[in-house]
Amino acid sequence: MTRRECLVDKLVMKACMDCPLSLTRTQVVLPDGPLDAEIVLVGEAPGEEEDKEGRPFVGRSGKKLDYLLSLSGISRSQILVTNTVMCRPPGNRNPSAEELKACRKHLDAVLSAYPRKAILAVGDFAIKQIVGREQKAPLKAYHGRRVEDTNPTVIALYHPAAGMHNPNLIPTITKDYENIRVELGRGEVIHDDHRLISPAQAVIMLFGAERFAFDLETTWKKDRVGD
Numbered sequence: 001m002t003r004r005e006c007l008v009d010k011l012v013m014k015a016c017m018d019c020p021l022s023l024t025r026t027q028v029v030l031p032d033g034p035l036d037a038e039i040v041l042v043g044e045a046p047g048e049e050e051d052k053e054g055r056p057f058v059g060r061s062g063k064k065l066d067y068l069l070s071l072s073g074i075s076r077s078q079i080l081v082t083n084t085v086m087c088r089p090p091g092n093r094n095p096s097a098e099e100l101k102a103c104r105k106h107l108d109a110v111l112s113a114y115p116r117k118a119i120l121a122v123g124d125f126a127i128k129q130i131v132g133r134e135q136k137a138p139l140k141a142y143h144g145r146r147v148e149d150t151n152p153t154v155i156a157l158y159h160p161a162a163g164m165h166n167p168n169l170i171p172t173i174t175k176d177y178e179n180i181r182v183e184l185g186r187g188e189v190i191h192d193d194h195r196l197i198s199p200a201q202a203v204i205m206l207f208g209a210e211r212f213a214f215d216l217e218t219t220w221k222k223d224r225v226g227d
């Protein structure tokens, strides 16, 4: 184990009893992905599925996140994914100030273990924790952009669950994630006009939408009833 890997001591994280979440968790949800990744994504807090599996973003928000990241051309396997707190708040409530403070040392260890190019701060909680100051404007006004004067670069993003709560936000959220590469100076991902998606991706994309329109092309034979 290198000295830097020691900074992210997963055994210490697993044994942590420093806040009340340790009494209600099933297990600690450890950072997931390459520890030396250039990009770290920080979400809010583990939910029920994450608490069961011990991995961040594996539930409904996680599926949505995987889809959104695929639009950015950044694969989840290339980035390190973690949360502002590593244990599930009961009933998925917001983490308290005490819990955020207790977990801060683990988050700091993750962020500082290796040189990072960018932090994707997902949702208001993560942005507040990472940027460390109240933003002049709410996320509504600066989403999808680099936060000024941050090193490493911090990109403020809507939480994937925001689109489930408010379907009107879906086009904005989609555009923001598509734009991550541009914000990172890596150039735009060129998508074809037509994108091939699996039925599962279609369900994730449309989740929560009241109405939608689509143009469906299939490989079915023309003489099938209904074609």
Ligand code: URA
Residues within 6 Å of the ligand: 043, 044, 045, 046, 047, 050, 055, 056, 057, 058, 059, 061, 062, 083
């Ligand atoms: N799962 C996580 O790990 N983090 C979130 O913020 C939401 C779901």
